[in-house]
Amino acid sequence: MTAALTVGVLTLACSDWDDHYDADITAIGTASSNLWENISTNAELSQFTTLLQKTGYDKVLAESQTYTVWAPKDNTFDFNYYNSISTEKLLREFILNHISRYNYALADEKVPTIYMLNEKAMNFTSGQIGGVNIAKTLGTSNGVLQMLDGKLPFLYNIYESLEPGDFPIDSISNYFHSYDIKVLNTAKSVQGPVVDGQITYLDSVFDESNRLYPLYYAYINREDSNYTMIVPTNEAWTKAKETVSKYFNYVDNFTFVENTATNTNRKETPVEIDATYLRDSMINYTLVQDLFYNNNLYDNQALNNLQTGQTLHVDSLVGTSYLYTGRSTVYSEDAANLFEGAIRVDKSNGAIFVTDSLRMRTWTSWNPPIKVEAENTTYTQSQNVFNGTATATNVTTGTQNPAVEGAISNNMYMLITPSSTATNPEVDIYLPHVRSTAYNIYAVFVPEHITNIYMSEEDLKPSRLEVRINYNDEKGAVKEYRVPGNIENNPFKIDTVYIGEFEFPVAYEGTGEYYPYIRLMSRVSSSQTKTYTRSMRLDCLMLIPKELDEYRKERPDYKYYEGSGYSYY
Numbered sequence: 001m002t003a004a005l006t007v008g009v010l011t012l013a014c015s016d017w018d019d020h021y022d023a024d025i026t027a028i029g030t031a032s033s034n035l036w037e038n039i040s041t042n043a044e045l046s047q048f049t050t051l052l053q054k055t056g057y058d059k060v061l062a063e064s065q066t067y068t069v070w071a072p073k074d075n076t077f078d079f080n081y082y083n084s085i086s087t088e089k090l091l092r093e094f095i096l097n098h099i100s101r102y103n104y105a106l107a108d109e110k111v112p113t114i115y116m117l118n119e120k121a122m123n124f125t126s127g128q129i130g131g132v133n134i135a136k137t138l139g140t141s142n143g144v145l146q147m148l149d150g151k152l153p154f155l156y157n158i159y160e161s162l163e164p165g166d167f168p169i170d171s172i173s174n175y176f177h178s179y180d181i182k183v184l185n186t187a188k189s190v191q192g193p194v195v196d197g198q199i200t201y202l203d204s205v206f207d208e209s210n211r212l213y214p215l216y217y218a219y220i221n222r223e224d225s226n227y228t229m230i231v232p233t234n235e236a237w238t239k240a241k242e243t244v245s246k247y248f249n250y251v252d253n254f255t256f257v258e259n260t261a262t263n264t265n266r267k268e269t270p271v272e273i274d275a276t277y278l279r280d281s282m283i284n285y286t287l288v289q290d291l292f293y294n295n296n297l298y299d300n301q302a303l304n305n306l307q308t309g310q311t312l313h314v315d316s317l318v319g320t321s322y323l324y325t326g327r328s329t330v331y332s333e334d335a336a337n338l339f340e341g342a343i344r345v346d347k348s349n350g351a352i353f354v355t356d357s358l359r360m361r362t363w364t365s366w367n368p369p370i371k372v373e374a375e376n377t378t379y380t381q382s383q384n385v386f387n388g389t390a391t392a393t394n395v396t397t398g399t400q401n402p403a404v405e406g407a408i409s410n411n412m413y414m415l416i417t418p419s420s421t422a423t424n425p426e427v428d429i430y431l432p433h434v435r436s437t438a439y440n441i442y443a444v445f446v447p448e449h450i451t452n453i454y455m456s457e458e459d460l461k462p463s464r465l466e467v468r469i470n471y472n473d474e475k476g477a478v479k480e481y482r483v484p485g486n487i488e489n490n491p492f493k494i495d496t497v498y499i500g501e502f503e504f505p506v507a508y509e510g511t512g513e514y515y516p517y518i519r520l521m522s523r524v525s526s527s528q529t530k531t532y533t534r535s536m537r538l539d540c541l542m543l544i545p546k547e548l549d550e551y552r553k554e555r556p557d558y559k560y561y562e563g564s565g566y567s568y569y
Contacts (some may be wrong), residue, residue, distance in 0.1 A: 001238055006415060009504070010371055013439075015134070018220075022381070025448065028480070029468040031138070031139045031140060031141065031324065032141055033140060033141060034061065034062050034063075034140055034141050034142045035062070035067060035140050035142055035143050035145055036052070036058050036061040036062040036071055037062070037140075038068065038138060038140050038145050039052065039061065039071060039145065040058070042147075043148070044073045044074055044147065045071050045073065045074065046074055046314075047074045047075070047077075047079040047182045048071045048072060048074075048098075050083065051082055051095060052095065053096065054087065055087055055090055055091050056088065057093050057095055057099070057304055058085060061099075061142075063116065063142070064142055065142065066099065066101065066102055066142055067099050067101060067102075067105060067142065067143040067144075068099070068100045068101075068102065068103060068104040068105075068114075068143055068144040068147045069098065069099050069144070069145050069146065070098045070099070070122075070129055070144060070148055070152060071145060071146065071147050071148060071447070071489075072081075072132075072147075072148045072149075072150055072151040072152075073099065073135060073147055073148065074151040076148070076149055076151065077150060077151035082094050082428075083459055092118055093118075094151070094154070095518075096116060096117040096118035096252055097116050097117075097118050097120055097151075097152055097154045097166060098116065098151070098152055099114060099117045100117065101115075101116050101117070102114050103143055103144070104124065104142050104144055104145075105137055105139065105144050106126075107124050107125050107127075107545050108124075111122040111124065112124060112125070112187065112445045114129065115154075115223070115358065119223045120155070120223060120348055121223050121224065121348070122150075122152060124221055126156060129146065129148065129152065129272070130152040130153055131153065132148050132149060132150045132153075133148065133149040133150070134146050134147070134148060134149075134152070134501045135148060135149050137146045139406060140554075147545050149543045150152050155346065156347055156348065156350035157177075157220065157221060157223075157347055157348045157349045157350075158220035158229050158347050158349060158350055158351075158352055159220045159222060159351055160346070161209070161231075161347055162177070162231070164174050166345075167231070167233060167343075167354045168233050168234045168235075169231055169232070169233055169234065169354070170234055171232070171234045171237035171238070172231060172232055172237060172288065175288065175466070175548065176191075176210065176212060176282050179209070179210050179211040179212045180208075180209075180210050180310035181208065181209045181210060181211060182199075182208050183207050184207075192490055193336075198409070199477060208221075209221075212265050212288075213283070216288065216289060216292055216320055216321055217320040218292035218294075218320040218366065219291075219320055219324075220292065220349070220350075222349060223348055223349055224349070224350045225294075225350070226294070226295040226296050226349060226350050227292060227293065227294060227302070227320075227349060227350040228292075228293045228295055228300070228350055228351050228352070228353065229291055229292050229293075229351075229352050230338060230339075230351070230352075230355060231291070231353065231354045231355070232354075232355060232356075232357075232358050233354060233355065233356050235297060235356050235357075236289070236355055236356050236357050236358050239357065239358070240358040241284075242365065243362065244286055244287050244366045245282050245283055246436065246437070247278075247279075247367050247435035247436055247437050247507060248279045248282045248283050248285075248286070248435065248436065248507045248509070248510075249279070249368060249436035249474075249506055249507055250273060250274060250275035250278055250279050250436075250506055250507055250511070251350065251474065251475065251476040251504070251506050252272065252274070252476075253270065253271070253272050253273075253276055253474065253476045254268075254271050254472040254476030254477075254506065254514075255268050255270055255271065255476060255477065255478045256269045256271050256474065256514040256515075257266070257269075257470055257478055257517070261386050263462045264280070265464045268478065268496075271511070271512075273511055278510055278511070280509075281510070282458055282509065282510045286315055286365070286366050287358075287366070288426070289319075289328075289330050289365065290319045290320050290321060290360065290364070291319075291358075292319060292320040292321070293317055293318070293319055293320065294318075294320055295350055296489060297318060297490040298316070298317070298318045299314040299315055299316055299318075300314075300317055301472070302314045303317075303351070306344065307344055308340060308342070308343050308344045310335055311340075312334070312335055312338075312339050313316070313332070314332060314335055314336075315331065315332055316329055316331045317330050317335040317338070318330065318332060318336060327409075328365070330360070330364050331559045331560065332559065333558070333559070334360070334361055334364055334560075337359045337360070337361075338359055339353055339358060340359055341353075341355060341356065341357065341359075342355040343355075359550075360382045360546060361551075362545065362548075362561075363545050363547065363548035363551075364560075367435055367437055367545050367547075368545075369542060369543060369544045369545060369548060370431065370432070370433055370434065370439075370542070370543040371432075371433060371540050371541070371542050371543075372539065372540060372541045372542075372543075373409060373410050373412070373428060373539075373540050374413060374429065374462060374538040374539060374540055375392035375393075375412040375413060375414045377392075378430075379429055379430040379431075379432065379515070380428075380429050380430075381416055381430075384427060384428040384429070384430075384517075385426070385427050386418060386425065386426040386427075387418060387419050387423040387424060387426060387427065388416050388417055388418045388419050388423070388425025388427070389416070389417055389419065389425075390415070390416050390427065391414070391415045391416075391417070392409070392414055392415075393410055393412065393413055393414070393464075395411055395412065395413065395446075395450055395451060395535075396410060396411055399451050400450060400451060401449055401450055401451055401452060402453070403449070403453065403495070404447055404449065404450055404494065405493060406448070406494040407419045408446060408494060408539050409423060409444065409539055412541075412542075413446045413450075413537055413538060413539045414427075414536075414537075414538050414539075415535065415536075416535060416536040416537075416538065417534075417535045418443055418534045418535065420521070422526070423440065423534070424521065424522035424523060425522050425523060425534065425535070425536065426519060426521040426522065427519070427520050427538075428470075428517045428518070429517060429518050429519075429520070429541055430506070430515040430516075430517045431464065431508075431514050431515050431516050431517060431518060431543065432542070433508065433509045434504050434507065434508045434509065434515070434516060435504070435507045435509055436504055436505060436506050436507040437503065437504065437545060437546070438498075438501060438502070438503035438545070438546040439501070439502060439503075439504070439542065439543040439544060439545060439546060440497050440498070440501050440543075440544045440545075440546055441469075441498075441499040441500060441501070441502060441518070441542070441543055441544075442497060442498055442499060442541070442542040442544065442547040443487070443494070443496075443497050443499055443538060443540075443541055443542075444494065444496050444497075444538070444539040444540050444541075444542065445463065445489035445490075445494070445495045445497060445536070445537055445538060445539065446489075446537040446539050447460060447491050447492055447493060447494065447495075447537070448460055448461070448491065448533070448535075448537065450494075450537070457492060460491040460492060461491055461531065461532050461533040462488045462489050462490065462491045462532060462533070463488065463489055463522065463530040463532065463533055463534075463535065463536050463537075464488050464522065464523050464524050464528070465486060465487050465488075465520050465521060465522060465523060466482070466483075466486055466487050466521040466523045466538070467482075467486075467487060467499050467500070467518065467519065467520060467521070468480050468481065468482050468483065468518070468519040468521070469481045469484040469502055469505055469516065469517075469519075470482070470509040470516050470517045470518075470519065471502075471505070471506075472505070472506050472514040472516070473505050473506075476506070476508065481502065483499055483501045485501045485502075486523055487499060488532075491523055493532075494539065496542075500519075501546060504516065514555045518541060519554075520536060520538070522534045522535075522536065527543065548560070
C-alpha cells in the first residue's frame with residue numbers, strides 16, 4: 001500500500017486535459033485557473049476550502065500535477081466534526097477521500113471505478129460518484145473540479161481497523177503494528193530545497209506494508225480484496241493466549257540426534273535457541289494464523305452475507321493459510337462456532353467479526369494433528385534404516401488389489417525389508433512440528449497383497465514391532481521411551497494401529513530442522529518367521545492431539561478432515 005502521510009501525493013505521469021475534458025462541462029469558474037484558485041473563490045466551497053488549508057492541500061492543488069477534486073458543497077457534511085479532528089485523521093478520512101489522480105470529467109464505462117488518494121474505490125456513473133450526486137463540473141488548468149451534493153462515503157479497510165476505538169482490541173493491534181514497514185519512496189516524492197545538506201520533500205510519499213501479510217497470505221490492506229477477519233478483543237486474546245501458550249514450551253539448549261539407526265552410530269548435535277523469544281513469537285503467530293478468510297473462494301462466499309446473530313451454514317471454510325500449510329479447513333460445526341456471538345462490522349475490503357472469545361477448537365488451528373508420510377525421505381532417511389533397506393512403493397487405484405478396502409495416503413508407502421533372512425530391520429522416522437503436548441500416536445500399515453490379487457491370505461503375515469520414542473526432557477537432555485509390549489498389524493487390510501499416548505515435554509515447531517523421532521524395530525525370532533514377517537509396509541505415522549482423539553471417540557459423527565494439520569508427502 002502506498003499512502004501520502006505528509007503534505008503531498010504520489011507523482012505520476014499526468015494525463016492531458018484533452019483525454020477527459022468535454023465541452024458540455026458546466027462552467028462554474030475559470031478554466032485557466034488552477035484547482036485551488038477555483039475552490040477557494042467558490043462561495044459554495046468555503047468549508048472545504050478551510051479543511052484543505054488546515055491540511056496543506058491548498059498548496060498541493062496549486063501545483064501543476066493533475067487531479068480531480070470531488071468537493072462536497074457547504075452544509076452537506078458535518079464540517080464541525082472534521083474541523084475538530086486531528087490533521088492526520090482529517091487527511092485520511094476526508095481530504096484524501098475526495099481527491100483522485102488524473103482528469104475525470106464524465107463517467108466512462110471503461111473506468112467504472114475511481115481510486116482516491118487514500119486508495120478507497122468509488123463507483124463513477126453518470127451523474128454520481130460513490131452514490132453521491134454530482135452538482136457541477138469544471139475543467140481547470142491542472143485538473144477537474146467536481147462539486148458534490150454530499151461527502152463521499154469512507155470505510156476503513158480491515159488493516160486500518162486494527163486500532164483501538166469502538167472495541168478494545170489493543171492486543172491484536174499492537175501485534176500487527178509491531179510488524180509495520182514504512183519507507184520513504186524518493187522516486188515518487190517531490191523534492192524540495194536542500195536544507196543543511198539534507199534533501200527535503202514538498203510531497204513525501206511512503207510505501208507502507210506489513211511483514212505479516214505474506215506470512216498469513218492475507219493482504220488485508222488491499223482495497224480491491226474481499227476478506228473476512230475474526231478480530232479478538234483483549235479479553236479473547238488473553239484467554240486464547242493462555243491456551244496456546246501450553247503448546248510452546250522451549251528450552252534454550254537441547255540435543256538433536258542425527259543418523260539414528262543405531263545407538264552406536266548416532267550423532268548428537270547441540271542446539272541453542274532463544275527460548276523466551278521463540279516462545280513469544282510462536283504463540284502470537286499461531287494465535288492469529290487462522291483468523292483470515294478470502295470471501296471469494298469456496299464456501300467462504302457465504303461470509304459476504306453473514307450478519308451479527310446469524311448462524312453460518314456451510315460445508316466448510318478455508319482459511320488463507322491453507323495456501324501455505326495445506327490446512328486451515330474447518331467443517332460446518334466448527335465453522336459455525338467461529339462466528340457465534342461475534343459482531344460484524346463492514347469494511348471497505350470486506351468485514352471484521354469482533355469477538356470476546358476465539359471459539360476455534362484447538363486442533364483446528366493451534367495444535368493440529370501431524371501426519372508423516374513414511375515414504376518422505378526428509379523424515380525417513382536412508383541412514384536411519386538399520387539391518388535393512390527402504391523402498392518407496394507406489395499404489396494407484398488401478399494397481400491396488402480390489403479385495404483390499406481403503407486407500408493409501410498419498411498413493412505411496414515405504415517398504416522396509418531386512419538385509420538378510422536372519423536380521424530384523426529398524427527404522428527411525430523424524431517427527432516435524434511437534435508441540436509440547438500429549439498425542440495419541442498411530443501407525444498405518446499396508447498389507448502385503450496390496451497389489452497382488454493372486455496372493456493367498458494364508459501367506460499373509462503381520463509385522464511384530466517394538467516402538468521407541470526419542471525426545472528431549474525439560475532440561476534438553478536426550479531421552480528414549482520404550483512403548484510397553486509390541487505392536488502387530490492386521491495383515492489383511494490397511495490397518496491403523498494404536499501405538500500409545502505420549503506427551504512431549506518441549507516443543508520443536510519453529511526451531512528449524514530439529515525433530516524427535518519414533519523408532520520401529522522388527523522383533524521376530526527365527527522360530528516366529530512362520531507367524532510374522534520381518535518386513536514393514538508403513539504408510540504413515542499420525543500424531544493426533546489427545547484432546548481431539550477423545551472428542552472423536554465421544555462424537556463418532558464429528559466431521560474432521562484428517563488432512564487438516566501438517567501432512568508431509
